[in-house]
Amino acid sequence: MIGDSDIDTVRAMLRAFTSIDERQGGRHGRSAVVQYLRSDVADIVHGRFAKESLRADALTAAASVSFLAGWKAYDAGEHGLAQRYYLQTLALTREAGNPLHTAWVLRIMAHNGMDIQCPEHTLDLADAALSLATGRAAPGMLSVFVVCRARALANARRGPEAVAEIRRAQDLATRGEDEVMPYWTALHGPPRASVGSHAAKTFRTLRDHRNAERQYAIAGRGYSSHDTGLHRITALSLASQGGEQAAQGHLEQACGTWGQALGYFEGVYSDRAVKQIASIRRQLAVFDRRGVGAAAELDERARSWQLTYA
Incomplete structure (x- = not known):
């Protein structure tokens, strides 16, 4: 029989892993997350629940x-493996009856397609995510769905929109700005930072x-001011900022920004970091x-x- 304490434990482990x-x-730590998903989390999902709301929370x-x-x-x-996990996540959110969480996953699938230069269906994904979120998400959370659509529109060569x-x-x-976010979104930083990041990609x-x-x-x-210490995304943002400075011919300024990024990249094992460096x-x-x-x-x-680290 699965109770609130079991679900709270999964949330605590999620916070730690994130x-x-x-x-x-x-x-x-990839293998640790996957093993936890396949063992403890799978056992909880297949457990018995005193009420349907507990089952939805577990899912x-x-x-x-x-x-x-x-x-x-x-x-x-x-990226192929990532897509399979996202599809599994999508199925779980639908089984939980959580359309806002479903929208969150559709949104990340849209961003993922744009990041790997496969934007063919990303506007459809962004539109579907925004449609599900509208009327359910408060303004701060809704902003991340709107900026996702902005980025997809830019990839579709619809710049003014x-x-x-x-x-x-x-x-x-x-x-x-003062909004309380669902725990599964709050872990990834404030909406304003996310909007800034994806607005930057749109302008790029x-x-x-x-x-x-x-x-x-x-x-x-x-991202750098977030209380959980978002080192990787801070580093990636600074590295990209330096690239935009370089594109404008601000070479000394770009070097200074990249120097800050390298400080945040210390200890980060990431393919995105490898490519940025x-x-x-x-x-x-x-420049030399x-x-x-x-x-x-x-x-x-x-x-x-x-x-x-490479």
Whole structure:
């Protein structure tokens, strides 16, 4: 017989695993998360429940752990495996009768498609997620669905609509700053930081480097101030911000931002981090030939990171 204490334990383990993932990356501790999902979490889902609401809570908690397993696979560069976990998560949220959680998973599937340069169905996914969230999500949470749609619109070459959706998402995020989020979303940082991150990616798709830089800066500040210490996403935001500065010809400024990113990347085992550091080093080689003084020292730090974590 499964009770509240069993479900609370899964939530506590989820918080612990997510904190480790955000600090040390998706390649660290993957087997522990998968084993926990296959053993303890599976046993709880297949248990007996005194009332239907407990079963729904158990399924929601199981979906959250499955989501984390997918997220870790994605961060480790195993995108097919990540998709399978997301589909499993989707089925669990539907079985739990939690349409807002279902929307959350559809949203991440849309972002995943855009991240791996397979955007063909991402606007449909973003639209479906936003449709489910509308009327159910408070303003702060709704903002992350709206900015997802903005990014999908940019990939569909509908720039003016994308910019309008960014503005709507920013307004919603501001209105929802003091909002209490469901536990399965609160673990991943404040909505305003997420809106900044995806607005930046939208502007980058539109080749608006100035606005992309500004939004990455907002994201970096939001993630770094989160009380659980979101090192990986802070580092990724700063690395991307430096890339946008470099695209505008602000080479010294880019080196300074990348130096901050490298500090946050310490201890992070992540395929995304590996790719960002490789990209930084390629750009630093050009900077060094142009006589940018900070480039050589920064490149040595990046090379040292690769030797340790790549």
